[in-house]
Amino acid sequence: MGKFIITLTDQYIFIQIVLYQTKFISGVSFMECIIKGLSINYEAVGSGKPVLLLHGYGVDHRLMVGCMEPIFKQRSGYKRIYMDLPGMGRSEGAEWIRNSDIMLDIISELIDRVIPNEKFILAGESYGGLLARGLVYRMAERIDGLFLLCPEIVTNNEDRDVPEHTVLCRDETLLQELDPTEAEWFSAINVVLERNVWERYRNEILPGLASGDRVFLDNVLNKDYVFSFDCDSLKEKFNKPALFLMGRQDSCAGYRNAWNILDNYPRATFAILDRAGHNLQIEQAYLMNALVNEWLDRIDEFSGQNSS
Numbered sequence: 001m002g003k004f005i006i007t008l009t010d011q012y013i014f015i016q017i018v019l020y021q022t023k024f025i026s027g028v029s030f031m032e033c034i035i036k037g038l039s040i041n042y043e044a045v046g047s048g049k050p051v052l053l054l055h056g057y058g059v060d061h062r063l064m065v066g067c068m069e070p071i072f073k074q075r076s077g078y079k080r081i082y083m084d085l086p087g088m089g090r091s092e093g094a095e096w097i098r099n100s101d102i103m104l105d106i107i108s109e110l111i112d113r114v115i116p117n118e119k120f121i122l123a124g125e126s127y128g129g130l131l132a133r134g135l136v137y138r139m140a141e142r143i144d145g146l147f148l149l150c151p152e153i154v155t156n157n158e159d160r161d162v163p164e165h166t167v168l169c170r171d172e173t174l175l176q177e178l179d180p181t182e183a184e185w186f187s188a189i190n191v192v193l194e195r196n197v198w199e200r201y202r203n204e205i206l207p208g209l210a211s212g213d214r215v216f217l218d219n220v221l222n223k224d225y226v227f228s229f230d231c232d233s234l235k236e237k238f239n240k241p242a243l244f245l246m247g248r249q250d251s252c253a254g255y256r257n258a259w260n261i262l263d264n265y266p267r268a269t270f271a272i273l274d275r276a277g278h279n280l281q282i283e284q285a286y287l288m289n290a291l292v293n294e295w296l297d298r299i300d301e302f303s304g305q306n307s308s
Contacts, residue, residue: 035109040083041090042110045069048077049144050115054107055082056126056152057225058217060089060208064125066200067149067281071292078121081114083107085128086216089208093216100227104134111135111142121299123147126253126278130155133231133261136238145299146242146265147292150250150278153257155226162254168275169194191249191277200282232261241298242268245288247276267302269295 033040043061051072053064061082072078086106087093097103111120122143124132129151136143154160169192175183178198186198242265246255255272262270271291276284 031114033110033113035106035113036094038086038092038094038106039090040086040092040106040110042081042083042114044114045080045082046072046076047079049079050118050120051078051080052111052115052120052122053080053082054122054124054128054131055085055088055208056128056150058088058209058212059205060084060211062089062204062208063281064123064128066204067285067288068123068292070285071289071296075293075296079115083110085131087213087221088217089211093213093220095216095220097216097221098224099221100131100134100225101229103221103225104131104138104227107131107135108138111139118142119144121145121147121296123149124151125149125281127152127225129153129253130227130231134227137229137231137234140234140236140238143238143240144303145240145295146238146268147295148242148244148258149288150245150247150253150280151258152253153232153261160254161256162251163249165189165251165277166249167191167193168249171195174198189252189278190283191247191279192275192283197279197282201279204282205279232264234264237263238265238267240267241295241302243291243295244268244270245280245291246270246272247278247280247283248272248274249277250280252278267298 031042031044033042053068055061055063061084065082072080084091086097086103119142122132122135129148132146132148136146167187171194174195175193186201187193190197190201244258246258248255262268269291273280273284273287281288
């Protein structure tokens, strides 16, 4: 999710906590890892090749669970690790986490604790896409494939090249059924305002917005969450299967800035989907599933060719 979403009022947050309950998934292990004195939550599903999945700013792991589990349930041999970033979901925040360098340190330590010395597949959405590129910068040799979903490329909102927000499909009956505040927030970022999109937005995105540490997100990390280094100045190109999925109507992260880093990824598919905004995963689920499956197939092929 984009950063502007985090300005929900305390009253609205309270309402969402009451209305939207956690959906438990069969076969999920709810885990806690203490890192630098903080309780960091993650959920592990399945066994096999590790896949680390990083959500965006202000939401939680349920966003990635919602869009990726339907894919992985049809494929065997993957251990999915859905992390709640610090200050989001069930993970604790702290005043000393003042930039993305520190956030990256915490993620790196989780990796070393949970999948020590293992290679893994990496996926990041929005702000999670920025953090994922930070991991590529730090440990590309351990990453066998990269998926960037509506990634944040430029951290300064004023410098982003984004289209104006537009709504392409609108179910007026649905909008009239919703609470006015629900309808306002649903309409603020989504391009497709239809019932199936609302149901996933309600189940996969709003719970994370409700559960985050608002003081931390609004007043601490939000002040200076950029890297101290250029994560896109790689020493070597990332010559492993990658996938960029961008929404043509994404008014939060946009799609044009991402084109500027494509040369870092010679094995990347770069897809810009119409009828999709910053929540592409719920507005164009069918196309996303097809492209992610093809990306995973390419990783299998690459791994087989390069196995010792």
